[in-house]
Amino acid sequence: MSIPLILASQSPSRRNVLNAAGISPTIHVSHVDEPAAVAAEAEARGVAVDDLSCEQRVMILAQAKARSVYQAYREVAAAAQGAGGEQVTAFPLRAKGAAEAGTDSSAGDGKGGISSTADGNTNQYGEKVYDHHSTLTRDFSDVDVPVEAEPMKKALAEHPGFADAKAGPLIVGCDSMFLFEGEPLGKPHTPEVARRRLGAMRGKSGELWTGHCLIDFATGRQELESSHATVRFGDYSDRDIEAYIASGEPLEVAGCFTLEGLGGAFIDGVDGDPSGVLGLSLPLLRRMVGHMGVAWTDLWNVGIGKLAAARLEEAEARKADGDEKAKATTDDGISAEEQAASIVPPKSNVHQPGDGWVHCACGRRHWGLNGAAGVLLARRSPETGEVTHVVMQHRAMWSAEGGTWGIPGGALADGESPIEGALRESYEEANITPEDIEVVGTHREEHGPWAYTTVFAFEKPGHEVDPHPNDDESMEIAWIPVAEVPKRKLLTAMNADWPRFVARLGDLAREYRQQ
Structure with a gap:
């Protein structure tokens, strides 16, 4: 199995460099305050910011980004490992009458709209197609579903995640800056600066x-390194400059140019590592990965590289068994609120490892190649201990069952446990901070090749979660009074599960009040 790589950047250039090299990274934006990070490090070194070299600045910011994401994953892992209570697993496909439940034979689950296969979700031009009529969650509310309960410790052992890994995931942070005539240049941001x-x-x-x-x-x-290359510019015209600025491309890239985009035609040559000019040096990263004791090919998880890695793994397994034959694979210029209200998915929607449809024995397609998970976070009354509110997500119109209310969550990434995935997704989408909550139980709907895990959680005593949309997948994130939840237009699965979920939250609240 490949070792996951997490890229602490939303840069399309860096993502594309990795994809071309056979690695589909998980994207986790660091949200580092870059000027503050550089200023703090300069102060710690006892120098002025202007005294820091270009190399020092990019190293400082690369480290700040990687460590920010590393800390975020540590908090997720700690909350997941500290989970208490029980996991209740439902097996709807074992139920009598399950074959007749539901009405749509082509439906699926999850946030998706992006298919990783040519199964009708892309057109002949490779463009993404969103079929809102094929993404209704199957309703088993009228079926007597068998359930099993087990201690959370056992459930965690059955579904290990990042916290249990011996190596990885590897987190890489990068930062680029252009040094021109002795002056470090970052992103120009405005047409005036870019023109100059x-x-x-x-x-x-x-x-x-x-x-x-x-x-x-x-x-x-941790490994910390830098790369550099000399970039030679051509003798382009003033009209070229104005047209290039009008494209918008140079405004948000280091040095005001791109090698792989429209700006590539204005560059006469590069002396040094070209992939480093794109924002991520493949040769340097390969050496850094090797210093970690990880083979570069263990990161391959797409295309021919993934196939080659799978064949190598199979060959090594055969060799170990003594088989001698083995010697012989958003930035669209609109606000997040406007995007959430649109039925058209954002162009910046990033395909993550684990995204894709699973064709299930229940007759539906489910979102999440590794399954999916979400967090049902509850707030309790300080006086009575009873559950008063839960965090709900008003789903973006472009998502599956857009416009309905559910809980924040999504597809699990490669290598993470259901609880880790739920906590990561709920923070990325709804700002549910894992250090402020405690996991008190889970509910897993098991379909065999796919499962959805609902993670029950309470705010820790003395802590408050401030939920709000962190991306364009939500029209609204809010604390909703428990009594108002069934009055909302709920996601099909949430509508079916809510009666048993609210009852379980009540039981958990009483149990924790007695402790």
């Missing part, structure tokens, strides 16, 4: 520096 820079760089050259920080989640070990 592009005019000054015409016919000249500069150095593109990229910092790389790699952290092994399993061990906490």
Whole structure:
């Protein structure tokens, strides 16, 4: 099995560099305050910010980004490992009458809309197609579903995650800066700055520096390195500059240019590592991964690289068995609120490892190649201990069953446990901070090749969670009074499960009040 790589960046260039190299990274944006991080490090070193070299700055920021994401995953893992209570597993496909339940034979589950296979979710031009009529969750509310309960400790052992890994996932943070005539240049942000820079760089050259920080989640070990290359610019015209600025491309990239985009035509040559100019040096990252004791090919998880890695794994297994034959694979310019209200998915929607449809024995398609999970977070009255509110997500119109209310969650990433995935997704979507909650139980709907895990959680005593949309998958995230939940237009699965879920929350609240 490949070792997951987490990219602490939403840069399409870095993601594309990795994808072309056979690695589909999990994207987790760090949200680091870059000026503050550089200023703090300069103060710690006893120097002014202007005294820091270009190389030092990109190394500082690469480390800050990687460590921010590493800490976020540590908090998720700690909350998951500290889970208490029981896991109740429902087996709807074992129930009598399950074959007749539901009405739509092609439905699926989850947040999706993006198919990882050519199963009708992409058109002949490779464009994403969202079929809202094929994404209704199957309703088993009228079926007597068999259930089993087990201690959470046993459930955690049956579904290990990142906290149990011996190596990985590997977290990589990067930052790039262009050094031109002795001045470090970051992103121009405005047309005025871009115009001035592009005019000054015409016919000249500069150095593109990229910092790389790699952290092994399993061990906490860190590698910190940088790459640089000299970029030589052509003699482009003023009209070229205006057209390039009008495209918007140079405004949010280091140095005001791209090598792989429209700007590539204005670059006469690169002396050094070209992938480093794209924001991530493949040769350097390969060496850093090797220093961690991980083979580069163990990161392959897409395309021919994934197939090659699978064949190698199979061959090594045969060899171990003595088989001698084995010697012979959003930024669309609109607000998150506007995007959530649109029925068209955002162009910046990133395909993550684990995204895709599973064709299930129940006759439906479910979102999440590794399954899916979400968090049902409850707030209790300080006086009575009773559950008063739960966090609900008003789903973006472009998502499956758009416009309904459910709980924040989504597809599990490669290598993470259901609880880890639920906590990660709920933070990324709804700002449910794992350090402020305690997991008190789970409900797993098991379909065999796919399962959905609902994670029950309470705010810790003395802690408050401030839920709000962190991305464009929600029109609204809010604390909803328990009595109002059934009055909302609920996601099909949530509508079916709510009566038993609210009853279980009440039981859990009484149990925790007595402790």
